[in-house]
Structures are given as C-alpha cells and as structure tokens.
Amino acid sequence: MLLHFGAAEALIVSSADAAREIMKTHDIIFANRPRSRAFQKLLYNYKDVGSAPYGEEEETALMMDEIERASSSSSSINLSEIFAALTNNVVCRVALGRKYGGESGRRFAKLLSEFAELLGIFNVGDFIPWLAWVSHVNGLEARMDKVAKEFDDFLGVVEEHMAQQKKGPNTDSVTGKEQKDFVDVLLWIQRENLAGFKIDRVSIKAVILDVFAAGTDTTYTSLEWAMTEILRHPNVMKQLQKEVREIAGKKSDIKEKDLEKMHYLKSVIKETLRLHPPIPLLVPRESAQDVEVMGYNIAAGTRVIVNAWAIGRDPMSWKQPEEFIPERFLNSSIDFKGHDFQLIPFGSGRRGCPGILFATTINEAFLAKLVHKFNWTLPGGAKEKDIDMSESIGLTIRRKFPLIAIADNCSC
Numbered sequence: 215m216l217l218h219f220g221a222a223e224a225l226i227v228s229s230a231d232a233a234r235e236i237m238k239t240h241d242i243i244f245a246n247r248p249r250s251r252a253f254q255k256l257l258y259n260y261k262d263v264g265s266a267p268y269g270e271e272e273e274t275a276l277m278m279d280e281i282e283r284a285s286s287s288s289s290s291i292n293l294s295e296i297f298a299a300l301t302n303n304v305v306c307r308v309a310l311g312r313k314y315g316g317e318s319g320r321r322f323a324k325l326l327s328e329f330a331e332l333l334g335i336f337n338v339g340d341f342i343p344w345l346a347w348v349s350h351v352n353g354l355e356a357r358m359d360k361v362a363k364e365f366d367d368f369l370g371v372v373e374e375h376m377a378q379q380k381k382g383p384n385t386d387s388v389t390g391k392e393q394k395d396f397v398d399v400l401l402w403i404q405r406e407n408l409a410g411f412k413i414d415r416v417s418i419k420a421v422i423l424d425v426f427a428a429g430t431d432t433t434y435t436s437l438e439w440a441m442t443e444i445l446r447h448p449n450v451m452k453q454l455q456k457e458v459r460e461i462a463g464k465k466s467d468i469k470e471k472d473l474e475k476m477h478y479l480k481s482v483i484k485e486t487l488r489l490h491p492p493i494p495l496l497v498p499r500e501s502a503q504d505v506e507v508m509g510y511n512i513a514a515g516t517r518v519i520v521n522a523w524a525i526g527r528d529p530m531s532w533k534q535p536e537e538f539i540p541e542r543f544l545n546s547s548i549d550f551k552g553h554d555f556q557l558i559p560f561g562s563g564r565r566g567c568p569g570i571l572f573a574t575t576i577n578e579a580f581l582a583k584l585v586h587k588f589n590w591t592l593p594g595g596a597k598e599k600d601i602d603m604s605e606s607i608g609l610t611i612r613r614k615f616p617l618i619a620i621a622d623n624c625s626c
C-alpha cells in the first residue's frame with residue numbers, strides 16, 4: 215500500500231512476501247534510513263550504527279534478590295519496574311562500565327523513556343517541510359533539545375574513559391584484572407585505526423547512544439509481554455516451569471548450556487515476539503533508487519514501513535493467529551533471525567538488528583530464573599482475564615500499565 219504523507223511517499227509492507235522483497239531481494243536498495251528530526255537531534259546527527267557484547271549475570275542475581283525479599287512478605291511486585299531496571303543496568307554496565315543507582319538511576323530511566331517516546335512521535339515537518347515550524351511552536355523541538363543535551367551530559371563518560379586510558383589500564387580493585395567495556399573497545403578501535411576510517415568522539419557517543427536507544431526499551435518490553443502472556447496462560451506457565459525445573463534441577467544458577475536445552479522457553483519467547491513485536495513497524499527504510507517490487511514501481515526516496523505486527527498475525531502464515539500458543543514453534547524451524555519473513559521482530563538483511571543475541575540471552579536467562587525459583591499469582595485474587603492488555607504509544611510498544619504480580623518462593 216502506498217500512502218502520501220505530505221511531501222513524502224510511504225510504502226506500507228504488511229505481508230511476509232513483500233517484506234522478503236524489501237529486506238532480501240532488494241535489501242541494498244532499501245538499506246537507507248529516512249531522515250527524521252528526532253533521529254537527527256537525538257542520535258548525534260545520524261552518526262550511529264552498532265553492536266554490543268554482554269554480561270548480565272550479576273544484574274540478574276540482584277533482581278532475583280529483590281524478588282526474593284518481596285516474596286518473603288507476599289508483597290506485590292512491579293515486574294515492569296524490575297525488567298526496566300535490569301535491562302538499563304545491564305546495558306549501562308556493558309556500554310559504559312558503570313550503572314546509575316538512586317536518584318541518577320531514576321533520572322536516567324526517565325530520560326530513556328522520554329527518548330524512546332520522542333523517537334516515535336509524529337513530526338509533521340518530516341513529511342511537510344514547510345510545516346517544520348510547528349514543532350517549534352508545540353514544544354517538540356525544545357523537548358528534543360533538552361533530552362539530547364541531558365544524554366550528552368550522561369555520555370561525558372566517554373571523555374572520562376579517554377582520561378582514564380591516558381593514565382593506564384583500568385583494573386578491578388579486587389581481581390586486579392583489566393576491565394573493558396564497550397566504550398573502551400570503541401576507543402581502542404579508534405586509537406588503532408581498526409575500522410579503516412576515522413572514528414571521532416561524537417561517533418563513539420552516537421554508537422553508545424544507539425545501543426541505549428535500540429537495546430533497552432526493546433529488551434525490557436519483550437520480557438514484560440512474555441511474562442504478561444505467561445501469567446494470562448496458566449497452562450503455559452505450568453509447562454514452562456516443568457521444563458525449566460527438570461533441566462535446571464536444584465541449581466541456584468541457570469547456565470547458558472541449560473538454556474540451550476529449553477526448547478519450550480525459546481518457543482515462549484518466539485510466540486511473544488510474534489504477537490508483541492516491541493517495534494511493531496520496525497525502523498523505517500528508504501529506497502535509494504527507483505525499483506520494481508512485486509510489479510509496482512517504487513520511486514527513489516520512498517519510505518518503507520514494514521508492519522511486523524500485522525505480518526505476525528497474518529492468517530495466511532499462522533493458524534489461530536490471535537492466540538498465544540508457544541507449541542506452534544516446538545516442531546518448526548521458524549526463527550526470528552531474519553530468514554523467515556513471517557516472523558521478523560528484529561527486521562532482516564543488512565540493516566537487521568545486531569542485538570538479537572544480546573536481547574535473547576537476557577530474555578531467556580531472566581525468564582528461566584523467574585519461573586524456576588518462583589510460583590506466580592496475580593494480586594488481589596485477580597483472574598488471568600483481568601490483566602489489562604492496553605499498549606503505550608511510541609517507537610516501542612510497551613504495556614500501558616505496569617505488570618504487577620506476587621511471587622511465592624518455590625520449595626520444589
């Protein structure tokens with residue numbers, strides 16, 4: 215479907231076949247991202263690309279302790295808050311080598327949430343250039359400036375790393391081992407000129423910001439929806455607990471090699487991402503030249519919006535598409551890595567998400583731990599059908615209201 219948004223033409227892709235044409239057959243032509251004021255302001259004038267290492271175990275353990283404390287007094291737990299803190303802390307530690315606790319932690323979480331909202335806001339000037347003044351009048355421009363400035367202050371940590379590196383390697387005070395985070399790695403690539411092109415300080419900040427923009431909200435949103443669906447489907451909860459408890463046994467820690475055997479867990483995550491892709495319209499692309507797609511002529515400069523939400527619910531691809539049935543993936547080779555176009559929550563092709571491994575590792579590990587150690591109920595005797603499924607607005611679609619549940623420490 216071709217829509218006209220002011221001066222811009224936008225091609226809406228809502229079928230697996232059309233998505234394959236865009237992200238596989240003509241991948242190189244559609245590898246550009248359209249310019250948007252929010253992306254320009256918030257992502258250092260487009261100097262962004264990215265990928266990241268990971269290391270979530272310590273943060274997961276801290277969150278598990280918090281749940282344990284709440285479970286001992288049967289208090290309600292705000293799981294949305296726990297998931298957001300977990301992903302923020304993991305990404306902060308991996309990217310910046312530190313996390314933000316207390317007041318600055320709360321400020322950082324609020325900043326991230328505002329950042330995600332701004333990236334998803336419709337800015338009329340992106341489509342009708344002569345109406346660009348509207349965002350100055352309605353306060354959008356000022357909000358973007360404020361958020362960009364606050365983020366830049368947080369990313370002063372890049373300069374701190376540079377100063378630290380001049381003094382010598384940053385070593386752990388207990389183990390004496392050299393500590394390296396994502397900023398250190400990027401500075402090393404810059405210093406040794408390993409990228410084959412010049413990377414400046416602003417580009418490093420942009421890549422770090424990319425990881426925050428693309429990695430935190432999405433990962434926590436998928437955890438939130440996964441737990442929501444599990445709580446809504448007690449049979450799925452039972453089956454998942456059975457698998458995790460059989461494989462992990464009495465171990466206090468679940469390792470990656472245990473996770474590899476948890477096929478039902480992986481199916482639960484796939485089914486969650488099918489029904490609730492955190493970025494339902496993916497990240498827009500733009501055609502670099504005129505091209506024919508499925509018999510239609512698409513002009514250079516056309517925006518392409520891939521509707522992964524509709525594709526995931528297309529009855530042509532899925533039986534009972536609106537139902538949450540993880541079993542559909544048990545004997546199926548369909549995966550979300552970008553080769554099966556009926557399931558593309560991470561996009562596909564050369565602009566596909568580089569954070570799949572990072573996100574799935576956190577999601578699998580934390581979900582397995584939650585159901586391994588605890589039995590879960592809803593507060594106030596609420597029933598599964600009472601769970602509010604309203605969605606927020608923005609680039610990532612989260613739950614509108616926090617997910618609250620009660621954990622009961624399992625003696626099994």
Ligand code: HEM
Pocket residue numbers: 237263264265266424425428429430432433436491492493496497498559560561562563564565566567568569570572573
């Ligand atoms: C469940 C979690 C996640 C989901 C659903 C998700 C989804 C996506 C989607 C749909 C895109 C656009 C793909 C396309 O245009 O084909 C994308 C791009 C991207 N993602 Fe993710 N993502 C997730 C987690 C992460 C994480 C954890 C990171 C980093 C640590 C990350 C980093 C990026 C980056 C840097 C891009 C831009 C790639 C480019 O433009 O070339 N994502 N992601």
